[in-house]
Amino acid sequence: MTHPIEVHQLSKTYRLGFLMNRRVRALDKLDLTVREGEVFGLLGPNGAGKSTTIKILLNLVRQSSGTALVFGREPSSADARRLLGYLPENPAPYEYLTGREFVTLAATLGGVSSADRPARVSQVIEMVGMGQHASLQIRRYSKGMLQRICLAQAIVHRPKLLILDEPTSGLDPVGRRQIRDLILEERRNGTTILFCTHVIPDVEAVCDRIAVLVGGNRVREGTVNELVTSSVPLVEVTVESLSREKFDALGVPFNEVHAIGERLLVRTEDAHTQALLQKVLAAGGRVTRLLPARFSLEDLFIQAMNESHHRVGGRLL
Amino acid sequence: MIAAFSALMLNGFREARRNRVTLAVVFFAVLLLLGSAFLTEVTVSTFDRVLVDVGLGVMSLLMVLLAIFLSSGLLGREIERRTIFMMVSKPVSRATFLVARLAGTMLTLAVVLAAMGATFFLVLMLYGTRLHPTQFLAIGMLWMELLLLCSIGFLISSFSTPMISGLVTTCVFFAGHLSPDMYWAAERSKNLPLKYLGKAIYYVVPNLERFNYRPRATYFLTQPAGEVLLNIGYGLGYAIAATALAVIIFQRRDFK
Numbered sequence: 001m002t003h004p005i006e007v008h009q010l011s012k013t014y015r016l017g018f019l020m021n022r023r024v025r026a027l028d029k030l031d032l033t034v035r036e037g038e039v040f041g042l043l044g045p046n047g048a049g050k051s052t053t054i055k056i057l058l059n060l061v062r063q064s065s066g067t068a069l070v071f072g073r074e075p076s077s078a079d080a081r082r083l084l085g086y087l088p089e090n091p092a093p094y095e096y097l098t099g100r101e102f103v104t105l106a107a108t109l110g111g112v113s114s115a116d117r118p119a120r121v122s123q124v125i126e127m128v129g130m131g132q133h134a135s136l137q138i139r140r141y142s143k144g145m146l147q148r149i150c151l152a153q154a155i156v157h158r159p160k161l162l163i164l165d166e167p168t169s170g171l172d173p174v175g176r177r178q179i180r181d182l183i184l185e186e187r188r189n190g191t192t193i194l195f196c197t198h199v200i201p202d203v204e205a206v207c208d209r210i211a212v213l214v215g216g217n218r219v220r221e222g223t224v225n226e227l228v229t230s231s232v233p234l235v236e237v238t239v240e241s242l243s244r245e246k247f248d249a250l251g252v253p254f255n256e257v258h259a260i261g262e263r264l265l266v267r268t269e270d271a272h273t274q275a276l277l278q279k280v281l282a283a284g285g286r287v288t289r290l291l292p293a294r295f296s297l298e299d300l301f302i303q304a305m306n307e308s309h310h311r312v313g314g315r316l317l
Numbered sequence: 318m319i320a321a322f323s324a325l326m327l328n329g330f331r332e333a334r335r336n337r338v339t340l341a342v343v344f345f346a347v348l349l350l351l352g353s354a355f356l357t358e359v360t361v362s363t364f365d366r367v368l369v370d371v372g373l374g375v376m377s378l379l380m381v382l383l384a385i386f387l388s389s390g391l392l393g394r395e396i397e398r399r400t401i402f403m404m405v406s407k408p409v410s411r412a413t414f415l416v417a418r419l420a421g422t423m424l425t426l427a428v429v430l431a432a433m434g435a436t437f438f439l440v441l442m443l444y445g446t447r448l449h450p451t452q453f454l455a456i457g458m459l460w461m462e463l464l465l466l467c468s469i470g471f472l473i474s475s476f477s478t479p480m481i482s483g484l485v486t487t488c489v490f491f492a493g494h495l496s497p498d499m500y501w502a503a504e505r506s507k508n509l510p511l512k513y514l515g516k517a518i519y520y521v522v523p524n525l526e527r528f529n530y531r532p533r534a535t536y537f538l539t540q541p542a543g544e545v546l547l548n549i550g551y552g553l554g555y556a557i558a559a560t561a562l563a564v565i566i567f568q569r570r571d572f573k
């Protein structure tokens with residue numbers, strides 16, 4: 001059975017510099033499978049290899065080794081690219097075109113028949129809420145309008161796989177909600193979506209499964225629930241009458257501490273709760289609240305990064 | 318594939334048509350061509366020849382500048398602004414994309430050249446200067462020269478920045494017009510390395526003087542068809558080779 005995306009032992013080393021003698025490894029034997037009909041989130045810090053993975057799938061960059069397949073085909077084949085739509089990060093469409101002209105160009109290149117084209121273009125323009133602005137030149141568009149018209153060009157040829165690179169970056173909350181709704185609408189229509197982002201609430205809202213990449217490797221993969229619940233349980237303790245310096249001197253293990261006015265908000269693993277309470281009380285502090293804390297995706301993200309020793313950016317070889 | 322090719326080509330034409338530089342070039346060309354009639358005030362007996370020579374010269378200069386601007390900046394701008402990401406990820410081969418963009422540029426140049434040519438012939442007719450087939454030939458061969466320059470501009474743009482591409486294409490333009498002289502000088506040189514260098518430049522750089530029919534148009538001289546066809550073949554061959562090389566490089570390029 002072929003999956004929309006199958007990546008096996010994928011590596012990419014960029015050669016940089018005037019003499020091309022500096023080498024940076026962006027991907028290191030990455031394995032990844034995206035199943036039909038799911039929204040798959042690709043998370044990771046800057047330079048984790050997310051964009052490189054996407055660019056290999058789109059035939060913008062060629063891998064150094066390993067395989068990347070789109071519906072069982074090499075990305076260099078036009079048949080593979082006919083099945084996918086792409087919204088890049090900070091998209092830059094032809095500014096001299098109107099929104100409608102740009103989507104029509106995308107429809108033509110995507111293989112929409114000339115008979116079907118005008119109706120399909122109008123349909124997707126309405127779908128992304130750009131009906132009123134479609135005859136304006138793109139250079140007059142706001143960031144949100146740009147994002148929406150570029151989403152229209154990505155879906156106009158009815159792709160079976162949609163690759164979205166930071167689709168909500170730079171948008172206001174209303175714009176983000178609209179884009180998220182459009183993504184969910186596409187999923188309801190059966191489109192598989194690869195969603196690459198830094199915005200964790202977006203991932204929690206739309207993704208069925210996620211993978212966390214750090215330093216060109218996959219360090220976590222699973223559903224949001226699996227990843228969050230399989231992690232260590234946490235508690236959130238509110239401490240009063242104790243300064244930050246005194247708290248630090250107690251030597252209790254904790255994940256994070258925030259000083260809010262006179263209070264300290266401490267997040268720690270459940271296993272350390274008893275020791276923390278005893279030491280705080282012994283030091284004259286007061287515990288005013290103790291709540292089980294949900295291990296969020298953000299915690300997971302930070303934990304994954306810490307475990308990988310903050311390998312931010314490609315690795316210089 | 319034909320629909321995609323036409324769409325990309327017409328998009329290139331639309332881009333140039335909405336570009337202020339193209340409009341400015343057309344405006345100045347028309348102004349200069351109309352203004353060339355003022356030369357009647359300073360010309361005594363060779364009025365016809367001066368009018369033809371200046372008219373074709375203005376067209377040549379402005380069209381070459383426009384060709385270098387369009388061909389060297391087009392791919393580079395697409396790559397720098399990352400517009401190319403959305404185009405190349407469509408089911409269109411990179412070869413189709415590049416050749417269609419070149420075709421769009423040549424279509425733009427053809428339309429601008431036709432507009433300039435119409436103004437030029439209008440001026441000639443207004444002043445009663447006789448029209449001659451070589452004048453049409455000179456304009457047609459100017460387009461061949463532009464095709465060759467644009468294919469070189471695209472070739473350099475396929476792996477470098479717009480600035481380098483523009484610089485190299487400008488150098489090729491000058492070297493291409495001087496290459497017969499360089500060969501002649503190299504032949505007579507006693508310095509052996511200089512001799513080989515001059516000859517090497519002659520064989521590598523296209524001989525753009527093959528497309529310069531302006532002097533013959535100025536003197537109303539007719540041309541043997543065989544020579545014209547040979548020069549067209551030379552131009553097409555060179556342009557196809559440069560474009561093929563550009564396609565090979567462009568297909569292997571990573572868009573980071």
